[in-house]
Every structure is written in structure tokens, then in C-alpha cells.
Amino acid sequence: MTEPAPVTGTDFGGLRVVAFESRRAEEMRRLIVRFGGKPLVAPSMREVPLEDQHEALAFATRLFAGSLDVVILLTGVGTRTLIAALATRYSTEQIIQALGRVTRVVRGPKPIIALGEVGLKPTIAVAEPNTWRDLLATLDTQLPVQGKRVAVQEYGATNKELLDGLRARGAEVLRVPVYRWALPEDLGPLRQAVSAISDGQADVLLFTSATQVDHLMQIAVQMGREPSLREALRQCVVASVGPICSEALTRHRLPVDFEPSHPKMGSLLGEGSRASAELLRHKRATL
Structure with missing residues (x-):
């Protein structure tokens, strides 16, 4: 040394x-x-989009059927990847209308920017430092999720604490993984x-x-x-x-x-x- x-x-x-x-x-x-x-x-x-986007398409089915109440967007890359997956089956206008009907909760500035690229704004933005604890605390004060159907766009890995916290608060949770983290x-x-x-x-x-x-x-x-x-x-x-x-x-x-x-x-x-x-x-x- x-x-x-x-x-x-x-x-x-x-x-x-x-x-x-x-x-x-x-x-x-x-x-x-x-x-x-x-x-x-x-x-x-490096971010690797999932080859099989069946979770994203299952999310789309529920989104367009009106069987989701809240969509939580955790990253800018994930938001863009999710919208791109939906675009394989739906028009941009249809996607904007469907996302516009649900409550959009974002963690930090990057998903705000990604939403803005398609003309949407968040309903609720979680303040710094944007951790899963901050997200749950924000929901507790601004949007209790008891009985709500909540989709969570994941960010390369599953955040078990966040998902468990939502379920403990009475939410029905849908995981939406769209990419994973890999070594370079x-x-x-x-x-x-x-x-x-x-x-x-x-x-x-x-x-x-x-x-x-x-x-x-x-x-x-x-x-x-x-x-x-x-x-x-x-x-x-x-x-x-x-x-x-x-x-x-x-x-x-x-x-x-x-x-x-x-x-x-x-x-x-x-x-x-x-x-x-x-x-x-x-x-x-x-x-």
C-alpha cells in the first residue's frame, strides 16, 4: 500500500x-x-431494460381499464422506459389520457422531468431526501392509501420496505419492474x-x-x-x-x-x- x-x-x-x-x-x-x-x-x-415487459403490459391493462388509483414513479429512466413499453400498444395520446386519470406520485425531480416530456405533471411530489420513508410519510399526510390500488414503478431492484409499507397501510400493490441494474x-x-x-x-x-x-x-x-x-x-x-x-x-x-x-x-x-x-x-x- x-x-x-x-x-x-x-x-x-x-x-x-x-x-x-x-x-x-x-x-x-x-x-x-x-x-x-x-x-x-x-x-x-448500466440500466438494462427487461426483455419481457409483461409486468408493464399487465400494468397497462389495469391502467386503461380504470382499475388503478395511484401510480408511484420512482425514477426518470423508469418513467421513460415504462411509457416506451406502453407505446408498443397504445398511442401517446391514449397513454397521456390514461395516466392523467390516476394520481401520480413521484419521488424527486427526475420523474417530474420525464412526465413533463409527455405533457403531464405529478399530483404529489415527495420532498428531499426522497427516500422510501419520505414517500410513505408524504402519502400518510396527503394521500392515505387504505383501500387504494397502487402501482409502483421499480428502479432496477425491488424496494421491499416500500412495498411492505404500502401493504401495511391497506393498499393493494402492483409491482411494475421495467429495467434492472447490471454491471458495466x-x-x-x-x-x-x-x-x-x-x-x-x-x-x-x-x-x-x-x-x-x-x-x-x-x-x-x-x-x-x-x-x-x-x-x-x-x-x-x-x-x-x-x-x-x-x-x-x-x-x-x-x-x-x-x-x-x-x-x-x-x-x-x-x-x-x-x-x-x-x-x-x-x-x-x-x-
């Missing part, structure tokens, strides 16, 4: 920053540089990141999704580097974009050293860059 970089200056101050963005990898690289860091961006995931086709950058972290060549890790954490640890185990990666993180700042991501880190028994005031990539970079130097000093002083 190499010696850790000295901690000096403000912002990242030349610290070696590892991130795991995929679709926004280049934007993340530019932001790290802008905030004074030395970037290593390793795409860690090119695993080279992610393996490089595992090696860099494990060899002490990283100072700050930035996570913007729970799946990034899962995939990093999956590759570390495959490479036989999990123990050395865990040891190396004792001398790194581990920054999480928000509560859902932090829960994944905790589930893997990894540290969570920093969360920004808002669960946004810009806030993670801006606030995290300013906090990293002091956090590193504290972690390394306690070793």
Missing part, C-alpha cells in the same frame, strides 16, 4: 477522488477537477478502481447510488481484494449522496463519513470537497 496523499489546502486540494458514475461519468470527472481533485471515475452500472460491459475501470483503493492510491470515494456500492463490493470479492479494500477505507473519506446510499454502505459494513445537505451530485461535490481535508485529518489521526 502506498503512502496516503498529504492533506493540505481547501476544497479537494489535489486529493485523489474515486467516483462510480456511469451515465454522468464525464460530468463527474469535470466536477472533481473543478473542485480541485484528481479524478478516477469508474463506471459501475467493460469491467476494466471498476477493477482498476478496486486496485487503486486497495493499494492506498485513493483519498476520497464518492457514491451516488446504492447499486454503486453493491457492485464495487461484488468486484472486490471477485478480485480477492475485499479485505485490503476495507482496510484502505480506514484512511479514506467515504462520501454518500444521501440516506439510501448510506444505508447500502452500512449494510456492507463500510463507513459513511459524509452526506451533503441535499441529496444532489452537485452538493456532494461542493460540500464534500470542502469537508474532505478535515475529515481525512481526523480519520488518519485516529489510526
Whole structure:
């Protein structure tokens, strides 16, 4: 393991920053540089539309039959993928009319944008930090779901806590998975990141999704580097974009050293860059 970089200056101050963005990898690289860091961006995931969209089409059957009351949209990509699946059987006008008849609950700004692309607005928007707990709390105050038929557009994985929470509140729940998360086709950058972290060549890790954490640890185990990666993180700042991501880190028994005031990539970079130097000093002083 190499010696850790000295901690000096403000912002990242030349610290070696590892991130795991995929679709926004280049934007993340530019932001790290802008905030004074030395970037290593390793795409860690890709969205794979389900080949068999029978759940989406079953949702469509119920939607057009008027046998749904609420549709919960959790991601922008999922909202677009769901609308695209419906478009294989229905016109855009029919889809807009059908979605317009139900209560549309969205988690965060991205599904709002996706709805706006077809001329729709949400009925209820869940406020930051947009976790499943926030979603349930919002429904409790604005739309009790007792006796309601609720469809949930999933986001690459099933959120059991959300589904169980809806059922516990008396809702009839319909899962609507439309895509899944997979590892990137090119695993080279992610393996490089595992090696860099494990060899002490990283100072700050930035996570913007729970799946990034899962995939990093999956590759570390495959490479036989999990123990050395865990040891190396004792001398790194581990920054999480928000509560859902932090829960994944905790589930893997990894540290969570920093969360920004808002669960946004810009806030993670801006606030995290300013906090990293002091956090590193504290972690390394306690070793």
C-alpha cells in the first residue's frame, strides 16, 4: 500500500477522488477537477431494460381499464422506459389520457422531468431526501392509501420496505419492474478502481447510488481484494449522496463519513470537497 496523499489546502486540494458514475461519468470527472481533485471515475452500472415487459403490459391493462388509483414513479429512466413499453400498444395520446386519470406520485425531480416530456405533471411530489420513508410519510399526510390500488414503478431492484409499507397501510400493490441494474460491459475501470483503493492510491470515494456500492463490493470479492479494500477505507473519506446510499454502505459494513445537505451530485461535490481535508485529518489521526 502506498503512502496516503498529504492533506493540505481547501476544497479537494489535489486529493485523489474515486467516483462510480456511469451515465454522468464525464460530468463527474469535470466536477472533481473543478473542485480541485484528481479524478478516477469508474463506471459501475448500466440500466438494462427487461426483455419481457409483461409486468408493464399487465400494468397497462389495469391502467386503461380504470382499475388503478395511484401510480408511484420512482425514477426518470423508469418513467421513460415504462411509457416506451406502453407505446408498443397504445398511442401517446391514449397513454397521456390514461395516466392523467390516476394520481401520480413521484419521488424527486427526475420523474417530474420525464412526465413533463409527455405533457403531464405529478399530483404529489415527495420532498428531499426522497427516500422510501419520505414517500410513505408524504402519502400518510396527503394521500392515505387504505383501500387504494397502487402501482409502483421499480428502479432496477425491488424496494421491499416500500412495498411492505404500502401493504401495511391497506393498499393493494402492483409491482411494475421495467429495467434492472447490471454491471458495466467493460469491467476494466471498476477493477482498476478496486486496485487503486486497495493499494492506498485513493483519498476520497464518492457514491451516488446504492447499486454503486453493491457492485464495487461484488468486484472486490471477485478480485480477492475485499479485505485490503476495507482496510484502505480506514484512511479514506467515504462520501454518500444521501440516506439510501448510506444505508447500502452500512449494510456492507463500510463507513459513511459524509452526506451533503441535499441529496444532489452537485452538493456532494461542493460540500464534500470542502469537508474532505478535515475529515481525512481526523480519520488518519485516529489510526
